[in-house]
Amino acid sequence: MKTLKCIAVTVLLAACIAVAPAIAQDKPTLIVGAIYVGSVNDFGYNRSMKDGLEEMKKNIPGLKLIEAENVPETAESERVMENMVQQGAKLIFPTSFGHMDFALNVAKRHPDVFFYHPGGYKVAPNFGNFFGNTQTAWYPIGIAAGKMTKSNKVGFIVGQPIGYALGNVNAFEMGARSVNPKVQTIVVVVNSWSDKSKEAAAANALLDQGCDILTMHVDSPATIIQTAEARGAMSIGFQSIESRKLAPKGWITGLGFTWGKFMTQTAQSVINGTFKPGFVRQGIAEGMMAVAPFGPSVPADTQKLVNDSVASLDKGFNPFTGPIMDNKGVVRIAKGESWGGDKMGDFDWFVEGVIGQAK
């Protein structure tokens, strides 16, 4: 019996020693936390964030990613992020606009943890802000819509009327008007980034009013694109270029985010100790955004116009250059003035040609 016990203990010790190096190797190079406001399977914003994070994880060996989906934009998110910090996260991406203030609270409590928030505007020593230059990127998309519409009415469904979303609508309408002066964009606000039944009802309402193209700024374009496709209308996607799979006939084009390169750079800078938070706005040229492939019904000359416009953006063209009038006749951007990336959150008005209430 005593011999048996000795052998058992020896075997156990040997096993522990054999396994120990493997456990020691499990310490990750960096633990990154990410919270999503919805589900990552949404063909939209959350999907694009997930894709970016997965690319970052692939590019940096030994990186551990902790994620939480369906985290609401309330104090609950603070608790979830705090939990991630306790698990050892040194870099956190609170991926939704409304997570901003709660993330800032956590950042103040943990100055050694870094935060990079997409879509907001607050900055702190360990808290940075990044987003795609969506507003100007919507201009070429507007060109596509302006050429493809036959009823001259385009429907735009907006989740929450924040300045950045209104800026998207404005650039879209200006782009459409540049090729078709009669185009009107009708805006319906659903007051939620992700309320599918309201989105379906809003899409139906816009189609009832005679719109033949639908586009949106909500978390997931899926419901709206499917509703448009079911009623024979065309659609333009946003957030994720994968959404074109939902509209084999009516897809025109779309705008998607490709966050992977930026996220990899950020994670690498945290590992190297060179992280400096800033207010980053990158566009198609820097690889943060991409124009989706065109649908089967888009003619070659329209595609060329859109591509040319994208190229002009890369060369510095800014559609928000005065004089620009709003839809009530007031001049909002004076002649000679131009609004840059830092003013994109300031929109509380719509340009001429947009039918809708900004507030």
Next chain:
Amino acid sequence: MIGVLLRGVLAGSILSGTLLLYATLGEVIVERSGIVNLGLEGILLIGASVAFAIASVTGSAYLGVLAAAAAGGIAMLLFGYLVVGRRANQLATGLAMMFFGMGVSALVGKSFVGGVIAGLPKYRVPWLSYLPWVKGSTLFNWDILVYLAIPVAVLAWWLLFRTRWGLGVRAVGESPTAAFAAGRRPELLQYQALFLGGLLGGVAGAHLSVSLTMTWNEGMTSGRGFIAIALVIFSKWHPLRAIVGAIVFGGAEALQLQLQAQGAQVSPFLLDMLPYILTLAVLIAWGGARRSAAPAGLGRTFYGTE
């Protein structure tokens, strides 16, 4: 302009109102038997998630609807065991069922989020849907649940007011002791009413996920269960008046979006409040008179004859 608005509101109210009608009919039957079910929201969510899950897996939206009805019925039987079998407080148990439904539906739906289904096929009424005013809208081009909504309401009315079974259910709702004395079995009747209510609630949830939005999202019913409970009061616990209620409330939802699409000069935040303000206004205006129409035994627990 007005014509287009009217057509849009009518089309939208029928689409949004169908699921409200099914949910309200289920709740009417349940409340007629004397039980208040505050967990209707949970039943709707269970129905929506099960319907979407089954439709994704089998490829048939109809199977999804049937499965949703069954799931709703089973959930209501569970509720029944708690309030009838164990005599738990109906209001608290109902709310607990709501949270239960939210959780179960999230669990069931989790692996199906983002899935794409074909949805319930739509059928056009041959002549009516090509009329000039109707053409181009969704009017008379609906799935089978919309066409069946009013017949089911008539069926519910007939069941409650023209059959012995319905008489028994209503008797239990007014006074379970009297019903028991007359030879009925209150508990059995309540279980049956609850099961029927669950079937209808499941179907209502299914319509949302498998026809209206063709997707699943956690919590996607957004409070419609509670609107249905208010509609039961609005309709004086009568299935046929529930039709009017469902159209009115479905219309309120549709109206605010149609007004926005027409360019109304009102803030979208104020317009968003419209359905809820309407609910409150209706309950204030008619709530008092309606209370006398409630089943006398509503919410009270029957302790048997021991």
